[in-house]
Amino acid sequence: MVMKAKRGKAAIGVCIALAVMMLALLQWKEEPVDFSAEIKPILNKHCITCHGGVKKNGGFSLLFEEEAFAKTESGKPAIIPGDSRHSEFIRRLTANDPEERMPYNAPPLDKKEIELLTRWVEQGAKWGEHWAYSLPKVVKVPRGRLTMASLLSFLGNKPLHSDIDYFIQEKHKKLKLDFAAEADRATLLRRLSLDLIGLPPSPEQVAAFANDIREDAYERRVDSLLASPRFGERWASWWLDIARYADTKGYEKDNSRQIWAYRDWVIQAFNRDMPFNTFTIEQLAGDLLPNPSKDQLIATAFHRNTMVNDEGGTEDEEFRVAAVIDRVNTTYQTWLATTFECAQCHSHTYDPIKFEEYYKSMAFFNNTRDEDTPGDYPTLRFYNEEDSAKVVLIKQWIAKYNTHEAVVSSDLFLHTLEPKIHAHACDQLVNGALVDTKWLGIRHGGSARLPAIMLDSKDLFYINYSTGSSGGQLEIRADSPNGALLAKSALPVTQGMQTIAIPLAVLGGQRDIYLQFKNPSIPTDYEVCLVEWMAFREALPGNNEPQHQQMQQTFLELVNTRTPSVPIMIENPQDMRRETHVFERGNWLVQGKAVEPEVPQFLHDFPKEAPRNRLGFAQWLVSEENPLTARTLVNRLWAQLFGHGIVEPLVDMGSQSDPPTHPELLDWLALQFMHDMDWSVKRLLRELVVSATYRQSSVLPPELAEKDPGNKYYARGPRFRLSAEQIRDQALAVSGLLSTKMYGPSVMPYQPEGVWMSVYSGESWKKSEGEDQYRRGIYTFIKRTSPYPSFITFDASSREVCLVDRIRTNTPLQALTTLNDPVYQEAALHLAKQMETAGKGKIKEAIQSAYLHVMQRPLPEDKYRVFEKLFRETSAHYRKHPQEATKLLGTIAIQRPPADNANTAAYAVVASALLNLDEFLTKS
Helix, strand or coil, X not given: CHHHHHHHHXXXXXXXXXXXXXXXXXXXXXXXXXHHHHHHHHHHHHHCCCEECCEEHHHCCCCXXXXXXXXXXXXXXXXXXXXXXXXXXXXXXXXXXXXXXXXXXXXXXXXHHHHHHHHHHHCCCCCCCCHHHCCCCCCCCCCHHHHHHHHCHHHCCCCCCCHHHHHXXXXXXXXXXXXXXXXXXXXXXXXXXXXXXXXXXXHHHHHHXXXXXXXXXXXXXXXXXXXXXXXXXXXXXXXXXXXXXXXXXXXXXXXXXXXXXXXXXHHHHHHCCCCHHHHHHHHHHHHHCCCCCHHHHHHHHHHHCCCCCCXXXXXXXXXXXXXXXXHHHHHHHHXXXXXXXXXXXXXXXXXXXXXXXXXXXXXXXXXXXXXXXXXXXXXXXXXXXXXXHHHXXXXXXXXXXXXXXXXXXXXXXXXXXXXXXXXXXXEEEEEEEEECCCEEXXXXXXXXXXXXXXXXXXXXXXXEEECCCCCEEEEEEECCCCCCEEEEEEECCCCCCEEEEEECCCCCCEEEXXXXXXXXXXXXXXXXXXXXXXXXXXXXXXXXXXXHHHHHHHHHHHHHCCCCEEECCCECCHHXXXXXXEEHHHCCCCEEEXXXXXXXXXXXXCCCCCCCCHHHHHHHHCCCCCCCHHHHHHHXXXXXXXXCCCCCCCCCCCCCCCCCCCHHHHHHHHHHHHCCCCCCHHHHHHHHHCCHHHHECCCXXXXXXXXXXXXXXXXXXXXXXXXXXXXXXXXXXXXXXXXXXXXXXXXXXXXXXXXXXXXXXXXXXXXXXXHHHHCCHHHXXXXXXXXXXXXXXXXXXXXXXXXXXXXXXCCHHHHHHHHHCHHHHHXXXXXXXXXXXXXXXXXHHHHHHHHHHHXXXXXXXXXXXXXXXXXXXXXXXXXXXXXXXXXXXXXXXXXXXXXXXXHHHHHHHHHHHHHCCHHHHEEC
């Protein structure tokens, strides 16, 4: 019996073991290896350096699927799907011979990694797609299991205010975390106000919110802030980093440019809540829309924020190409969070982007009229009211005697001076040169050629030139220097650059045009004139009408009118189109095969009905089939509010990025943004800030600091330092100095002497007068080679290239700035005067009022004692050293008793300390 029992137990044990093994096998089959999440990171970390991109050692590459399974130099594939035993890829991972074992000359993979790769091959080596390159699928909000919890929230569970919270709570459950309590109302309103409009609330606004017992009190504040005109300023400041907006051109000369109209357009677009798909299309291709408005043309300055090199001796085409490359890289980084620039010289090392695809994308951007010229052409010209009326009269005249197309063409030329031909397009120069490589300078008897000019119906030649010498003459000939004479005209003395119109004999067809310059009265080494640009056009119609000559003269006067302007994008006409070539190894001087505009294969198809130009490309970017654009924007707005993205880094959603902490939430938000929210940034931000996730207290208990020090899982509220602009704006706001003036040319608040040194141009930093000194940071003049010092100290961008994510540092220079920069000293003095007025001679009331004004909440007693001690010690010091108080107070100290000056100076020191509090410089 005992033996039978033992045998029975053994049999049961064997059965259990077999069952466990079968269950394990079934479970193993049910859980296939995820290529994107598990295999690709291993390949990128250990293999791709030698087997992908530029290097394909042994003829083996793991960059693209077709390469991974192709035959290697051995004549056999390294990976045999379903057969790990005969796959050289697997054998080499555990080979004993160090010359064979992979990775070569590096530590071996650990057992878990080898096991994963082996299982992957055994399961068929399926080449999965990276998560970010797949269209987000319908995502179900995980509220099902939480229904009871929601119903019982009044028993202690924290209320959830948004579907966002269910996704966060789902992760909390897995990690044994929970939401923190809601922040107090003062903290919450300050956080909300800084996030949505970039400015703190007033103490009165905080008090009203604290006493508002309505259920939707918080939502009312959200809606009010979203409707504020300050909203556009705050979010435009964020976007201008991405758009690399600056008030100068960059490079050595770094001359000023008039581009502030674009900054104003961005502010207005955010305030109007322009749908993000429209916001995208107008910036990338507003000029290609049917009958584009001036605003739509201004929007295209997004890609005229590229740098221009005005230095003499530089090759314009080199820097035109550099600008086009910048546009390609910026576009992919801005909208697709893709490191597309890595494919400029070779196929991407980590993501499925082929070398040729870079230049196919570049072909979309390669046909704009800008050419790295000192004039920053093309520009949109803004006429005054009187001249605008003249433009209308000319358009009416043309409409009466010619076609609608002629009206559009003339309107475009009057407002942009396009299409024109810059002097650097001339070749076959005889007895002349491109002066400073920018202007055509031909001496007496010399000539220059304009190749392949389309002359159909062109009977007028515009030339923009300057000369101080009388007696100059220009002859225009076709086909050769001795060919048919098309025109002969004097070149009168000019006042600076001037445009004249020369009648042409109508010839037609595409011809080489020769310009011959003569002036026997000048020295032989002098140029007859300096030419900047030329244009071949049709004269105005109605030449038999009495007013024709006057209309033509008015047209020329408008061409010569000096106007404010903004650089914009204009597409080349068909006869001026460029052919795009692959650059071998990324070298613009070594051109390979020609390519046509096309989008990368790893993303969705190009829309069937879209034109093959920038407009079609922009429509492709915001297509609802695009898996990346909505994800990218959602992730970046999330990071603006919470301090970091759901995916990091913000610049890259490729295979080298960290996996998303909340992938379902990211996809749900992206789908909501595209569909239910109709690409509305305000609606998206509203959804984020009304969530319980956002409203949490930022207090960090020790146990939470250990579990989630970086707040990746959002079990507390956001807490991080304000941006450079917000720090300055807040100091001005709480001291009562901040101007509410909006729009217009950039301003120059105080900065130390000698910081801004401009070569060649003679430009200088001229401190703005009146309220312009106190305008928001977004209006501060930005010189790329010498950014505003206090901004750059707090990690603002120099705006030379697209910047998606500012770093945050903590350096002594930052404390020195907020303590000593005259902007902050003046704010402290202004706050000190308010303290004296509010205190009416009582120290405690004065300091309490200042703290309430600065932090929008009452001053704790322990902090008051510190500030009181600071005041008394400082006041005593200034009584002993009245000259120091006088120096600090400046004009305030005139004709005042020394004791009063000592108190005011002491209050200024206290105010400065308040403006330097960590809690003041930090959100939440």
